[in-house]
Amino acid sequence: MKLKQIYLSASMCLAVMGLASCSQAEEPAPVPFSDDADNIEWVADITLPDDFKTRAAASGTVGSDGLYTFSREINRLWYAVYYNGAYLYDSEQDLAPDAVKKGDGFTVLFKFHKDLDPTKIYIFFWAGNSEDNVTVSDTMDTQAINLNFVNRCVSVNPYYMNGNNKELKEYDSFSGYIQLSPTKNVTNYNMKVTLKRPFAQIHVLSDEFSYPGVSTAFPNGVTVIPGFGSDIANSTNHESNMQLPTTWFFDSSLTMSPAYTQNEYRFTSANYQFTNNLSGSSPERVTFKNRTMDYLGCLYVFAPVQKAQFKYPVASGLSSSLGKLNLAFMKKGEDISKAQYAAVSLPADGIQANNRYVVYNRQNTGDGDGGPGGNDGDGGGFVTASFAFEVVTAPGWDGTTDIQK
Secondary structure, X not given: OOOOOOOOOHHHHHHHHHHHHHHOOOOOOOOOOOOOOOEEEEEEEEEOOXXXXXXXXXXXXXXXXXXXXXXXXXXXXXXXXXXXXXXXXXOOOOOOOOEEEEOOEEEEEEEEEOOOOHHHEEEEEEEEOOOOOEEEOOOOOOOOEEEEOOOOEEEEOHHHHOOXXXXXXXXXXXXXXXEOOOOOOOOOOEEEEEOEOOXXXXXXXXXXXXXXXXHHHOOOOEEEEEEEEOOOOOOOOHHHXXXXXXXXXXXXXOOOOOOOOOOOEEEEEOOOOEEEOXXXXXXXXXXXXXXXXXXXXXXXXXXXXXXXXXXXXXXXXXXXXXXXXXXXEEEOOOOHHHOEEEEEEOOOOOEOOOOEEEEXXXXXXXXXXXXXXXXXXXXXXXXXXXXXXEEEOOOOOOOOOEEOO
């Protein structure tokens, strides 16, 4: 229970005062945490999706489909409340209603004045683990996860999101953004909310590394750097064409310039990479589409809640669509200046959060042409045109894969 006295920030006071002056004749000001006798209790009954158990590339138990699997406890809920477009308060403020764990979900008891228009009330939820490195601030630069409620966005460091952190081996969170119903539920004003995962999971497979010429070219393992771009990446344009969506705007930002609209992303140069030794049990070898392939790793990344292409402000200098997933391959210990590249065309209708995808080479190209960005005839090249983007839905890989013990 939060016991300290609440002190509203100056921006919150101005927002509340502004709302009151504009609509004083129609409705009362939406004062946070009021015990007004005319308040109505709205109970948020929050659940997680049935498939909230997820899979990742971090070390763990290998599932029958060749992916590592883990169960993660979701035991903490963060939230923010908005009224008529203005930020009102969030769960981290003193006297804010507590989120109570209930089975696999949560309940929160909100109180709003009976004369307020419920359609002007929006609530954003973020659920994770109490040990997560989460901060709540007005910034988009973070070492882990930052909830920027004022600017209506969430930022996540790709390294943390993909398991590269000291405390957690795996990472997963769930979110939801709701508008109260215009017709109040007659049964105690309950709100039924099912949160969803705001991330997609992209797995990288290849059988080229088992070919003698290629495996010889990578004797100590391979490092993979993924990133999105509008063009095929190469040694001269990789910085602008290997970007990762590190900040998701769950609603339009009202204060930033350039302004971000709902479900747009702030992209940064790719700074996440994964390395496998190509020997022993790392990576695992799986059978996919009746072919034996090396499992090189996975990318856990923000993706649109509804299937769509990535959106971002035109003023950011990027093109209107990032339709390519670029992969840079390097020898273990080398930097990106030595990389060879492969490009994957994303589906025309985009990708979607809570889905799993597989990137794999369409055929083993052997010691042939290295393709765009590769090195012709040296036995270590990759043919861009031979890569495909395959959609696979959770929880299994449609029965086409198995792990080689």
